Amino acid sequence: MTNLSDLSTAMADAVELAARSVVTVRAARPVSGTVVGDGLVLTPAHLLHADEVPVVTPDGQTRTGVVVGRDPGSDLALLRVDDLNVPALTAGEAGRAGELLLAVGRPPGGVQASLGLNPGRVRDGWLHAGAQPFPGVSGGALVNAQGELVGVLNAGVRRGQLLAVPAARAARVADLLSREGRVPRGYLGLATQPVHFPAAATPDSLEDDGELPAGPFGAGRFGPGMFRGEGGPWGGRRGTGRWPDHGGHGRPRGPWAREGRPECGGADRGGVDEARLERLRRFRERFAGGRVGLTVVQVEAGSPGQAAGFRVGDVLLALDGEGVTHPAELLSRVRSRAGETVTLRVLRGGEEQDVSVTVGER
Numbered sequence: 607m608t609n610l611s612d613l614s615t616a617m618a619d620a621v622e623l624a625a626r627s628v629v630t631v632r633a634a635r636p637v638s639g640t641v642v643g644d645g646l647v648l649t650p651a652h653l654l655h656a657d658e659v660p661v662v663t664p665d666g667q668t669r670t671g672v673v674v675g676r677d678p679g680s681d682l683a684l685l686r687v688d689d690l691n692v693p694a695l696t697a698g699e700a701g702r703a704g705e706l707l708l709a710v711g712r713p714p715g716g717v718q719a720s721l722g723l724n725p726g727r728v729r730d731g732w733l734h735a736g737a738q739p740f741p742g743v744s745g746g747a748l749v750n751a752q753g754e755l756v757g758v759l760n761a762g763v764r765r766g767q768l769l770a771v772p773a774a775r776a777a778r779v780a781d782l783l784s785r786e787g788r789v790p791r792g793y794l795g796l797a798t799q800p801v802h803f804p805a806a807a808t809p810d811s812l813e814d815d816g817e818l819p820a821g822p823f824g825a826g827r828f829g830p831g832m833f834r835g836e837g838g839p840w841g842g843r844r845g846t847g848r849w850p851d852h853g854g855h856g857r858p859r860g861p862w863a864r865e866g867r868p869e870c871g872g873a874d875r876g877g878v879d880e881a882r883l884e885r886l887r888r889f890r891e892r893f894a895g896g897r898v899g900l901t902v903v904q905v906e907a908g909s910p911g912q913a914a915g916f917r918v919g920d921v922l923l924a925l926d927g928e929g930v931t932h933p934a935e936l937l938s939r940v941r942s943r944a945g946e947t948v949t950l951r952v953l954r955g956g957e958e959q960d961v962s963v964t965v966g967e968r
Contacts, residue, residue: 616751617708617721623753624710625717627695628746630662631671631685638711638746639671640758642780645690648758649745651676651683661687664712675783679791679942680731680771681760684783695747697773698754700724700733708749709735709759709768713742722768729928731942732769733757739768775942790967792944795909796916798900798933898931899923899953914963916952923958924951940965 631639633653639661640648647661654673661671671685700707703726710719722737735748739761748757748770757770771779782789900922905912922930926948930936940948944967952961 617706620708620749620751620753621710621717621719624695624708624747624749624755625712626664627693627755628710628712628717629664629690629692630712630714630742631745632660632662636714636742637744638713638742638759639685640745640747640755640776641690641692641694642755642777643694643784645687646674646694646780646784647671647685647687647690648682648776648780649685650760650762651678651681652762653744654683659685661685661690662712662714663690663692675787675789677779677783677789677942679789680775680779681763682758682771682776682779682783684780686784695749695753695755697777698750698752698756700756700772701750702726706751707735707737707756708751709737709739709743709746710749711740711743711746711759713740718743720768728772731771731775731939732763733772735759735768735770737768739766743768789942790944792940792942792946792965793910793968794916794936794940794963794965795906795911796902796922796936797904797906798902798922798936800932801899801901801921803897803899897923898929900930900933900936910963910966914961916961916963917954919954921953922950923953925949927951 627641629639629641629647631637631647631649633649634655635653637650637653642648654676657673659671659673661669663669669687669690671687674684674686676683701724703724705724707722707724708719709722710717712718718740720737720740720743722735725734725736733748733756735757737748743759744761746759747755748759750756755773755776757772758776759768759770761768763769779789902911902916902918902920902922905916905918922936924930925936925939930939943965945965947962947964950961950963952959
């Protein structure tokens with residue numbers, strides 16, 4: 607068994623190795639930047655308010671970084687820095703749940719690091735660092751015990767949490783920005799709204815009784831605010847029901863959201879809208895004890911959703927094995943996956959099935 611002295615030495619070596627490839631970026635406030643290629647640096651996009659920014663190398667030299675492009679979905683911006691002469695970090699694996707990870711940043715005061723544990727999974731495109739955030743850590747490197755890059759850090763996505771864009775996704779963003787100056791946004795072409803299945807309800811019982819579950823569309827049998835018609839268990843016509851997350855007045859911004867519309871899926875900026883997350887949290891708490899899915903209320907003509915055979919009335923239950931409970935959550939999870947094939951668990955005609963769909967680009 608490795609003793610604590612050996613472990614401490616290994617961690618210090620990993621930080622030292624990673625720090626050689628982490629620079630200081632003097633953006634709206636000083637943050638870090640991770641070198642991912644020859645003269646290429648990834649740093650948080652939301653803090654870059656100009657097209658050029660000073661970059662300070664590990665040996666104290668100041669260079670000018672030119673913004674090549676920004677990706678709002680990952681909140682990453684790519685800088686090109688001439689004569690940087692700083693090595694790129696080698697990409698590695700996060701490893702198993704519980705393995706040690708190190709958050710390495712370079713604020714103006716010098717290299718700083720914090721220790722975390724690998725949570726074992728990526729959620730909504732983000733890896734939880736499990737480490738304590740500190741000023742200037744955003745844009746720094748999340749590394750494994752070998753000092754290999756497993757993610758680019760961001761402390762501004764969710765308050766009090768240090769998250770990271772996984773290394774593979776960060777590399778893809780950097781490649782697209784360097785070649786095209788932009789990252790295509792993924793979309794499915796499906797407009798959805800939440801539906802709640804009480805804990806005691808089953809798809810068969812709902813279909814036999816002609817009932818919709820109590821929840822965001824009212825309670826009991828079909829009536830105002832309920833869905834019925836052709837094309838699935840509850841497909842077709844839109845009623846005038848009230849909604850769970852806006853006080854029941856008017857048309858909400860979220861549930862009728864369609865991909866690619868900033869007013870529906872959040873502002874065109876990195877991170878996650880705190881107010882929207884709070885509404886989502888309240889929504890989940892309100893319907894705790896049952897099951898929440900997303901009813902398809904519109905399928906865009908010529909969209910990936912239509913090509914995959916989705917129809918009005920389908921109920922989306924999960925994306926790649928993880929439940930989806932809010933339209934904004936679905937938008938967020940496909941936005942950065944343009945061109946990838948995902949699997950949606952769908953309730954159709956009282957039966958669950960898996961449907962594969964290739965996420966579109968726009």
